[in-house]
Amino acid sequence: MLLLIGSFLVLMLIGLPVAVSMAVSSVLYIVFYDVAPDIIAAQRLIAGVESFPLLAVPFFILAGNLMNIAGVTGRIYAFAVALVGWMKGGLAQVNIIGSVVFSGMSGTALADAAGIGTIEIKAMRDHGYPVEAAVGVTAASATLGPIFPPSLPFVIYGMMANVSIGALFMAGIVPGVVMTVLMMVTVAIFAYVKRWGSDAPFSIKGLIGASSEILVVMMVPATIWVLLTLGLSLNVAIFIALAVLLMCDWYFNFSAVMALMTPVILIGGMTMGWFTPTEAAVAAVLWSLFLGMVRYRTMTFRTIAKATFDTIETTASVLFIVAAASVFAWLLTVSQTAQLLSEAILSITSNKWLFLILVNLLMLFVGCFLDTIAAITILVPILLPLVKQFDIDPVHFGLIMTLNLMIGLLHPPLGMVLFVLSRVARLSVERTTMAIIPWLVPLIIALLLITFIPAITLWLPTEMGLIR
Structure with missing residues (x-):
C-alpha cells in the first residue's frame, strides 16, 4: 500500500500528469509484488473504458464545444441580461443565470468557465466591476455545470457505482436550484455592501420578452402532453410541438428560445424514456448542429472540424485518466487499502452523520490534488x-462527492477552473485564489444542506420513480 500510494504521490509532486502517475505506480506495484500476471493489468486498463455509459463522454464534450462555436453562449448571455441585468449587481446575477442555462448543455465546470465565463468576465470588467469580483462569481457559478443535468462526473460516478445515471441527473436539479439561490443571495449582499448598481435599465418590454422565451420553451412539453391526452401518437405530438416552436421563434425572432430548449430536450427525453443518458448525449450533439448550421447559421465546416479535434483531445485525456485510475483502484482493492480505510473509519465512528462529515473533509482535501x-x-x-454499510443512498452520495470535487476545482495546487480563470482574467494564481475564497461560502452552505438534508437530492428522482 505504501509503495502504491507513495510512488503515486511522489510522481505527482515531481510534475507528472495524474494519469501517468497512476499508471506508473500501478506497474511498479505489480512488478515488485507480483500480485497478478502483466496481462491482468492490460485487461483492467481496457475494462476501465469498455463501458456503454462512457460513450456519453465524447458526445457531451462535443455538444459543449459546438454550442460555443455556434454563438449560443452570446445568446444565453443576452437572455440573462434581459432577465436579471436590472438588479443590483446585475452582471454578477447575469453570470449566475447564464451558468445555469449553459450547464444544461455542457456538463462540465471547465466548459462553463472557458465558454460563457470568458464573456461574463470581460463584460463585468467593462462595466467597472473589480476583476476579482468577476473571477470569484464566475468560479462559483461554474460549479453548477456538473450539478445540473447533463453532467460528465455523474456519468463516471454512475458507471463506477452501478447507479442509474438518469436518477443522478434528476437528483441534481433541486440541489442546483438551491446553489443558484444561495449564489444570488450572496451577490445581493455584495451589491449592498459594495454599492454595486444595476447594469441594464429596467425594461418591462425586456423582462416580458425574456419571460416569454421561458414560457414558449415550457409550452413545448405542455403541448406534447395535451396532444397525447387527445389521443395523438407520440411522434405526431412531438412534430406538432416542434413545428409550433419553430414558427414562434421565426415570427418573434427570439434570441435564446432554441438554446433554452437544449436542457428541455435532454431532461424531457430521458424522463419520458425516449432515450438513455448515453443517447441523450448524441441528441445534444444533433441539436447543437441544428442550431449552428440551420437556425443561427454560424457554423462552418472549419469550425466543426476544430470543435471535433478539441473534443478528441479532451476525450483522450479523460479516458486515459479513467483507464489508469481503474487499474489503480483495482490494486487498492487487492492491497486491502479499502478494507483498512473502512476499519479505520469504523473505529472512529459508527454514526452516519459523523461519517459524512469525515468523508466531506476527505473529498475536499482530495479535490485539491486530484x-x-x-x-x-x-x-x-x-x-x-x-456508504452502503451506513445505509446512505448511493445517489445522494454521488451528489455529495461531485459537489466536493467541484469545490476542489477552485483550489490550488491542481484546481483546473482556478487556472482557466487565471488565464482568462490575466491574474496571477495567487490573486485568483484570493478572489475565489469569499465565494466558497455559499458553496459550503449548499454542501452542508445537501449532505444533511437528503430530501433535497432524493425527492425528485423518488417522485419520478427512478429510485425507491
Whole structure:
C-alpha cells in the first residue's frame, strides 16, 4: 500500500500528469509484488473504458464545444441580461443565470468557465466591476455545470457505482436550484455592501420578452402532453410541438428560445424514456448542429472540424485518466487499502452523520490534488461499501462527492477552473485564489444542506420513480 500510494504521490509532486502517475505506480506495484500476471493489468486498463455509459463522454464534450462555436453562449448571455441585468449587481446575477442555462448543455465546470465565463468576465470588467469580483462569481457559478443535468462526473460516478445515471441527473436539479439561490443571495449582499448598481435599465418590454422565451420553451412539453391526452401518437405530438416552436421563434425572432430548449430536450427525453443518458448525449450533439448550421447559421465546416479535434483531445485525456485510475483502484482493492480505510473509519465512528462529515473533509482535501474523474474512479470503490454499510443512498452520495470535487476545482495546487480563470482574467494564481475564497461560502452552505438534508437530492428522482 505504501509503495502504491507513495510512488503515486511522489510522481505527482515531481510534475507528472495524474494519469501517468497512476499508471506508473500501478506497474511498479505489480512488478515488485507480483500480485497478478502483466496481462491482468492490460485487461483492467481496457475494462476501465469498455463501458456503454462512457460513450456519453465524447458526445457531451462535443455538444459543449459546438454550442460555443455556434454563438449560443452570446445568446444565453443576452437572455440573462434581459432577465436579471436590472438588479443590483446585475452582471454578477447575469453570470449566475447564464451558468445555469449553459450547464444544461455542457456538463462540465471547465466548459462553463472557458465558454460563457470568458464573456461574463470581460463584460463585468467593462462595466467597472473589480476583476476579482468577476473571477470569484464566475468560479462559483461554474460549479453548477456538473450539478445540473447533463453532467460528465455523474456519468463516471454512475458507471463506477452501478447507479442509474438518469436518477443522478434528476437528483441534481433541486440541489442546483438551491446553489443558484444561495449564489444570488450572496451577490445581493455584495451589491449592498459594495454599492454595486444595476447594469441594464429596467425594461418591462425586456423582462416580458425574456419571460416569454421561458414560457414558449415550457409550452413545448405542455403541448406534447395535451396532444397525447387527445389521443395523438407520440411522434405526431412531438412534430406538432416542434413545428409550433419553430414558427414562434421565426415570427418573434427570439434570441435564446432554441438554446433554452437544449436542457428541455435532454431532461424531457430521458424522463419520458425516449432515450438513455448515453443517447441523450448524441441528441445534444444533433441539436447543437441544428442550431449552428440551420437556425443561427454560424457554423462552418472549419469550425466543426476544430470543435471535433478539441473534443478528441479532451476525450483522450479523460479516458486515459479513467483507464489508469481503474487499474489503480483495482490494486487498492487487492492491497486491502479499502478494507483498512473502512476499519479505520469504523473505529472512529459508527454514526452516519459523523461519517459524512469525515468523508466531506476527505473529498475536499482530495479535490485539491486530484482531477475530478480520477478522484471519482479511485474513491468510489473504496467508499461505496462504507456508504452502503451506513445505509446512505448511493445517489445522494454521488451528489455529495461531485459537489466536493467541484469545490476542489477552485483550489490550488491542481484546481483546473482556478487556472482557466487565471488565464482568462490575466491574474496571477495567487490573486485568483484570493478572489475565489469569499465565494466558497455559499458553496459550503449548499454542501452542508445537501449532505444533511437528503430530501433535497432524493425527492425528485423518488417522485419520478427512478429510485425507491
